[in-house]
Amino acid sequence: MKTTDCKHINHLLIDFIDRKLNKEQTELVKIHLKECKICQAELEQLLIVINDLNEISNEKPSARLKENFMYMLNEEKAKAERTKVIEIKTTKRKIWLYNPFSQVAAGVAILVAGVMLGLILNNKPGADHEVSQLKTEVDNMKQMLFHAKLDQSSASQRIQAVNYTQQFSKPDKKILEALIRTMDTDDNVNVRVAAIYALSKFTNETVVREALVNSLKTQEDALLQIILINILVEIREENAVNIIKDLLQKEETIDAVKQMAEKGLTTFI
DSSP: OOSSOHHHHHHHHHHHHTTOSOHHHHHHHHHHHHHOHHHHHHHHHHHHHHHHHHHHTTOOOOTTHHHHHHHHHHHHHHHHHHHSEEEEEOSSOEEEEEOHHHHHHHHHHHHHHHHHHHHHHHHSTTOHHHHHHHHHHHHHHHHHHHHHHHTOSOHHHHHHHHHGGGGOSSOOHHHHHHHHHHHHHOSOHHHHHHHHHHHHTTTTSHHHHHHHHHHHHHOOOHHHHHHHHHHHHHTTOGGGHHHHHHHHHOTTSOHHHHHHHHHHHGGGO
16 A cells, blocks of 8 residues: 555656755655556656657747647648547457557647647737637547547556546546546556546546545455545545445455544544
8 A cells, every 4th residue: 555645746756857856755756656656657757748848848939830730730630530440340349449659649749739839828919719729629639649548458558548637627528437437447456546546636526526436335445445535535525424334334344444434434523
C-alpha cells in the first residue's frame, strides 16, 4: 500500500524535474516513484511533453501560422479516420485494433494546439471566435487520443490514457463512462487505481458519485476499497455510509480496510 498520496506526488513532479524541490521533498518523490508504477508513468509522460515543448518554445508566430496549423490538424484527423481502426468481424463481437501512428499524430497536434492557443491569445486580443474554434478542434483530438490509448493491451498505455483526463476541465458522458468502466472492470489494479483518482476530480457530477458508491460495493481489492472510502468520506457522500458499514461487518474485510472504514464513519456523525 502506498505511504504517500499520488495526488501530492503529482503536484511535485514538475518541480522534481526542474530540480526545485528541497532535499526532503526530493527524497520523498524518489522513494514513492520506486514503489508506484502509476507515478512512474506520469513522470515519463511529463518528460516527453516537456521535451517537445522545449523544441518548439522558440517558434515565432507568423501571419500564416494558424492557417497552417488548421490545415495540419484537418489532415491528421482525416488520416486518423482512415487508419485508426481495423475491424475484425467474429461471430459475437468486433475487435478494434488501433493504429499507434495516428495516436502519435494526434498527440503532436494537441501539443501544437496548446502553443497555438497561447499565440492567438497573446497576439490577437479579442479573437474569441478563433480561440473557440481551435479549442473545439483540440478537444476532439484529445478525446480521440484518450479512447485510442484506453483500448491498448499495455497497462502503462491505459494508465497514460486515464491520466490524460486531467486535460479535460469538463469531460463528456462518453469519457466518464469509459473511466467508470475502467475502474470497475480493468484486469490491472494499477489501472483501476488511476481511474478512481481520475474520477475523483469530477465528483461534482452525480453520475460519478453514484459510480464511486456502486464500485465500493463490488471492489474486492483492499487498496481500492481504502481509496474509495477516502474519496467518499472526503466528499461526504451519505449514500456510502451503509456500504462502509457493511464492509465493517464482513469477516473477509482486512483490518486495514476496517480501520479506514471506522475512521471514515466518524466524519458522518
